[in-house]
Amino acid sequence: MDEGVKRATMADVAEAASVSKALVSLVYRQPEKVSPERRxxxxxxxxxxxxxPNWVASSLSAYRGSFVGILVSNLHNPLFATIVDTVRTELDAVGRYGLMSSAVIQDRDGTYRTDRRIVQAFEDLNASALLVVGVTPDLADLQRLRPGIPIVVAAASIEELPRAVSVRSDSEIGMRAVVDHLVSLGHQRIVHLGGQGGPASRRRAEAYARAMAEHGLADHVHVEPAEFDEASGRAAAERVLSARPGSTALVCVNDLVALGAMGEAAERGLRVPEDVAITGYDNTFLAGIAAVGLTSVDTEAQEIGRVAASWLASDEALPAPGTEVLIPPRLVVRRSTAG
Incomplete structure (x- = not known):
């Protein structure tokens, strides 16, 4: 902008639109409270x-900020990208917006921790609410946020964060669908790769064990420790295929772990699914790539995003703390199990 040209102010906009300055301020701070015509x-x-508008200044000066802080636990997981994209689209439709950052940082020794500086920055900037997508290593940092900041968690449990509300996939339904499918194909020695990385992983492992028991396969239950990344999946598959050579199916905690398992199977010259069937969870775009063809549980990520956004867009829509909404998933069968 030319330095000689006066920058338009909120008062200028109010005059041009024939409304009050207070209403212009409300349009940018709480647009859902202004009619579409006047917006x-x-x-x-x-x-x-x-x-x-200077969103930083307006957020800092307001009793309640004008933006939603979005904390993503893992920028490498396509599931989380889908949820965030959906939330931002839904917020934009009602004149709101989100500011996103990774919630997790990797230390030089390879361990992960919550980035407290980012959490604190969102609080200092007076975010109107906080969306946490996925599992963060230390929920205590979120628990310490001032009580006035609502916290919505997507695709993760809140058993360690009772002040929040959550929307996530129903792991019980998803894992039962996987085991039912594999058993229908004649598999019995079905191993689960997962169980590490937080409550969601443990919940899926427990659901797998229950589904196996329902089919009379409790003696074949085995959970090989794996987190949520491809390297962890590959290492877990290597251990299973070496120590339990009779295993005919690997049920993975997510698609990234399944990709790691498929890589290990290929390295050993094993055919998928003829020698070993492999399933994922989340049905990310990676599962649908023709060269991958991964059978996976679709967690309805867009629906998770829409529910989270509906809560974030309006104070009145936010459920009571501790509320968890479970979205029923569905199994998408591809050639990694069906041949």
């Missing part, structure tokens, strides 16, 4: 004048 009039006037 459109204010935005049109702002566009004509080249007005751009």
């Amino acid at each position: 459109a009039r204010v935005h049109a006037a702002a566009e004509r004048l080249g007005f751009r």
Whole structure:
């Protein structure tokens, strides 16, 4: 902008739109409280004048901030990207927006921890609410946030964060569908790769064990420790295929672990699914790639995102703390099990 040209102010926009300055402020701070017609009039006037609100200043000066802080536990997981994209689209439709950052940082020794600086930054910037996507290593940092900041968790449990609300896939239904499918194909020696990385992983491992028991296969239950990444999946598959050569199916805690298992199987010259069937969980875009063809549980990530966004868009829509909404998943069968 030319330094000699006066920058448009909120008062200028109010005059151009024939509304009050307070209403212009409300459009940018709490747009859901302004009618669509008046929001459109204010935005049109702002566009004509080249007005751009200072969101940092307005957030800091407001009792409640104008943006939603979005903390993503793992930037490498496509499931989380789908949820975030859906949330941002839904928020944008009602005039809200989100500011995103990774919630987790890797130390030089390879361990992960919650990035407390980012959590603190969102609090200092006066975020109107916080969306946490996935599992963070230390929920105590979130528990310490001031009580006035609502916390919504997507695709993860809140058993260690009772002040939050959560929307996630129903692991019981998802894992039962996987085991039912594999048993219908004649598999009995079915191993689960997972169980590490937080409550969601433990829950899926427990659901797998229950589903196996329902089919009379309790003696074949085995959970090989794995977290949520490809390297962990490959290492877990290597251990299983070496120590338990009779295993005919690997049920993985997510798609990334399944990709690691498929890589290990290929390295050993094993055919998928003829020699070993492999399933994932989350049905990310990776599972649907023709060269991959991974049978996976679709967690309905977009629906998870829409539910989370509906809570974040309005104070009135937020459920009571501790509420968990479970979205029923569905199994998508591809050639990693069906041949």
